[in-house]
Amino acid sequence: MEFRIADTFTDSLARLPAPDQKAVKTSAFDLQTNPQNPGLQLHRIENSKDRNFWSVRVNRDIRIIVHKTEASMLLAYVDHHDRAYAWAERRRIEAHPKTGAVQIVEAPERRELPLFTPRESAGAPPFAKLSDDELLSIGAPADWLADIRAASEDGFLELAPRLPAEAAEALLQYATTGLLARPAPAPADPYAHPDALRRFRVVENIEELAQALDAPWDKWAVFLHPSQRDLVERNYSGPAHVAGSAGTGKSVVAVHRAVRLARASVQARVLLATFSDPLAAALERKVRLLAGADSGLLSRILVASLPVIAAELFELAYGHRPHVATPDRLARALEKATDAAEGPVNANFLRSEWTHVVDAWQVEDCAAYLAVPRLGRKNRLGSKQRERLWPIFAAARESLETRGFTTWPGVFSTVTRHYAERTEKPFTHVVIDEAQDLGVPELRFVAAVANASENGLFFAGDLGQRIFQRPFSWGALGVDIRGRSSCLKVNYRTSHQIRRAADRLLPKEIRDVDGVAEARGGTVSVFNGAEPRVLVAPDAAAEIDAVAAFLMEALASGVDASEIGVFTRRPEELSRAQATVAAAGREPMELSERGDEAGVRISIGGVHLAKGLEFKAVAAMACDEEILPVQSRIDSVADEVELEGVYETERQPFYVAATRAGSAADQRRGAGLGIPAGFYMIITTPDPLGPTTA
Numbered sequence: 185m186e187f188r189i190a191d192t193f194t195d196s197l198a199r200l201p202a203p204d205q206k207a208v209k210t211s212a213f214d215l216q217t218n219p220q221n222p223g224l225q226l227h228r229i230e231n232s233k234d235r236n237f238w239s240v241r242v243n244r245d246i247r248i249i250v251h252k253t254e255a256s257m258l259l260a261y262v263d264h265h266d267r268a269y270a271w272a273e274r275r276r277i278e279a280h281p282k283t284g285a286v287q288i289v290e291a292p293e294r295r296e297l298p299l300f301t302p303r304e305s306a307g308a309p310p311f312a313k314l315s316d317d318e319l320l321s322i323g324a325p326a327d328w329l330a331d332i333r334a335a336s337e338d339g340f341l342e343l344a345p346r347l348p349a350e351a352a353e354a355l356l357q358y359a360t361t362g363l364l365a366r367p368a369p370a371p372a373d374p375y376a377h378p379d380a381l382r383r384f385r386v387v388e389n390i391e392e393l394a395q396a397l398d399a400p401w402d403k404w405a406v407f408l409h410p411s412q413r414d415l416v417e418r419n420y421s422g423p424a425h426v427a428g429s430a431g432t433g434k435s436v437v438a439v440h441r442a443v444r445l446a447r448a449s450v451q452a453r454v455l456l457a458t459f460s461d462p463l464a465a466a467l468e469r470k471v472r473l474l475a476g477a478d479s480g481l482l483s484r485i486l487v488a489s490l491p492v493i494a495a496e497l498f499e500l501a502y503g504h505r506p507h508v509a510t511p512d513r514l515a516r517a518l519e520k521a522t523d524a525a526e527g528p529v530n531a532n533f534l535r536s537e538w539t540h541v542v543d544a545w546q547v548e549d550c551a552a553y554l555a556v557p558r559l560g561r562k563n564r565l566g567s568k569q570r571e572r573l574w575p576i577f578a579a580a581r582e583s584l585e586t587r588g589f590t591t592w593p594g595v596f597s598t599v600t601r602h603y604a605e606r607t608e609k610p611f612t613h614v615v616i617d618e619a620q621d622l623g624v625p626e627l628r629f630v631a632a633v634a635n636a637s638e639n640g641l642f643f644a645g646d647l648g649q650r651i652f653q654r655p656f657s658w659g660a661l662g663v664d665i666r667g668r669s670s671c672l673k674v675n676y677r678t679s680h681q682i683r684r685a686a687d688r689l690l691p692k693e694i695r696d697v698d699g700v701a702e703a704r705g706g707t708v709s710v711f712n713g714a715e716p717r718v719l720v721a722p723d724a725a726a727e728i729d730a731v732a733a734f735l736m737e738a739l740a741s742g743v744d745a746s747e748i749g750v751f752t753r754r755p756e757e758l759s760r761a762q763a764t765v766a767a768a769g770r771e772p773m774e775l776s777e778r779g780d781e782a783g784v785r786i787s788i789g790g791v792h793l794a795k796g797l798e799f800k801a802v803a804a805m806a807c808d809e810e811i812l813p814v815q816s817r818i819d820s821v822a823d824e825v826e827l828e829g830v831y832e833t834e835r836q837p838f839y840v841a842a843t844r845a846g847s848a849a850d851q852r853r854g855a856g857l858g859i860p861a862g863f864y865m866i867i868t869t870p871d872p873l874g875p876t877t878a
């Protein structure tokens with residue numbers, strides 16, 4: 185007999201208090217070990233149209249709903265007695281007549297008129313013109329067709345959670361793009377259909393069941409979207425890439441893929457890497473959750489930040505740790521070296537040229553400097569100017585080297601050179617998260633430390649969230665992802681409303697230098713929430729009052745302090761965030777000190793530290809005219825093109841901050857979606873980025 189669990193079971197389990205969860209798990213283990221055990225007290229749900237629903241007694245009050253046939257047992261739902269029965273009475277489990285995928289179908293209420301009638305103000309019903317055949321082809325259940333066609337756009341957001349996920353997603357995508365997805369051909373086994381696999385999982389043994397039930401809110405560990413599953417399992421003949429706007433589960437794909445590569449062979453040595461130590465720690469926790477008790481598997485995956493792994497490989501090759509110059513030391517070296525040039529030189533320009541060109545490309549001499557590509561630095565720097573500047577860079581480097589210092593690009597490049605010529609690599613597979621922020625030296629490094637064979641390199645990233653890097657051609661460095669890049673379209677983190685508002689900060693499509701397009705349009709969210717708020721405050725004091733009121737509102741409605749983030753463009757404005765948190769009667773915790781555990785204080789930080797994090801409520805404040813964009817960046821641009829680049833890269837960090845507000849905490853606590861999850865953007869002068877206030 186096949187034993188399965190449904191995502192509706194883990195969802196409902198996550199909503200129960202801990203002692204009930206424990207009792208449910210014990211009963212679930214008993215069911216799996218011996219489904220015929222008479223002690224389980226199975227009772228058929230007589231009022232359900234589906235004759236296969238039974239209840240299982242957990243304790244006096246709690247009942248598990250199972251769906252039982254001769255060949256299979258499915259854990260479908262769990263709740264207090266009456267609610268569990270009511271759930272089963274309104275549902276049936278069946279293979280969809282058109283797509284073939286097994287679905288849990290909720291029965292619409294019996295009524296004269298469709299449930300969701302179009303509201304006058306809500307515009308034309310977006311699906312009115314879709315035929316029965318078209319609706320059935322995307323997996324809409326036959327008894328919902330009239331409701332779908334009658335729903336207004338807003339009404340549909342309420343209706344969507346009651347439909348099978350594939351139908352809801354296809355319709356939301358249709359509403360935004362006008363295109364109806366074409367379903368893939370169905371396999372013969374209805375449970376093997378990709379859309380069935382997203383909600384039902386076969387559980388082979390007690391360990392697998394424990395893994396699924398121990399952290400029922402971590403649904404990502406058990407139920408992958410078909411497009412995620414495909415990216416986890418696909419084999420690639422060369423470097424591959426997954427894109428997708430914020431919250432579409434790219435990190436989840438990266439983690440599953442790393443684990444699946446490590447599982448595939450005992451010879452595998454997988455590196456899963458990202459930018460910072462806190463992000464690496466978060467990935468490692470996920471890897472541990474997936475690996476469970478399999479310590480052999482864990483020993484084949486190394487999770488680390490890129491600087492940490494580069495420093496380790498450096499030490500392995502050269503017998504000592506690298507001595508990396510601090511930013512201050514670097515600035516001093518450059519400043520002193522300006523004596524080597526004739527005439528005055530702009531210090532900002534010099535630092536930026538060093539960081540993004542000379543050091544990033546590890547330019548060795550003047551001839552190489554004349555030849556280096558200047559993508560992303562569109563201002564033309566003639567050969568005369570470069571010849572004038574080169575002695576400064578050469579002197580700065582020499583001064584660092586004679587004192588035994590290098591830079592991070594220097595560390596990456598040294599390790600790259602070490603492994604470039606060797607056939608024996610430290611890793612069979614490298615998986616990189618937040619790949620949009622890879623610079624030239626990091627990309628060369630990851631390419632040098634991975635096997636060049638099948639599935640050697642996999643990148644997950646979103647160009648719209650690039651904060652630290654200038655664009656450059658990956659192809660020119662030998663990492664060609666063309667034809668092996670895919671885009672995820674289902675957002676699991678942010679509500680429709682927040683995603684819609686944040687998306688207005690960025691274009692619908694972003695192309696990298698090699699022409700690989702990341703289409704951001706057509707992304708849908710899996711849940712509905714409150715509209716995010718944007719406020720223009722007359723001055724900083726009024727801003728502090730308004731954000732403090734927002735924080736108090738969130739706290740009063742049950743959001744933990746640890747689930748709140750307050751962001752500013754630069755660390756210089758953090759004092760305003762501090763004052764705001766104090767005005768809300770709480771203590772702030774700077775993200776730079778946070779480590780990977782949130783603690784009990786309200787997090788505050790510069791927007792660049794928001795990457796990869798998730799909060800319940802987010803405020804982005806201090807967006808004053810001279811701060812967003814930062815005036816010094818505007819002052820340092822050389823031409824129109826560079827100015828456009830500044831605006832673009834100023835929008836991206838704000839997009840990152842605005843997309844941190846998610847529902848994970850709701851799901852964990854089962855608190856529903858009533859709490860105003862959202863981001864609140866406060867601007868003390870008219871918004872310089874325009875579209876955000878529209």
Ligand SMILES: Nc1ncnc2c1ncn2[C@@H]1O[C@H](COP(=O)(O)OP(=O)(O)OP(=O)(O)O)[C@@H](O)[C@H]1O
Nearest residue numbers: 403404407408409430431432433434435436676677
């Ligand atoms: N298949 C899934 N089922 C349930 N939840 C999921 C699934 N995939 C992802 N999530 C949840 O969605 C949220 C976003 O996932 P993840 O961090 O992987 O997205 P991302 O695309 O890497 O986001 P960002 O670009 O903002 O870093 C997380 O809370 C994650 O647990």
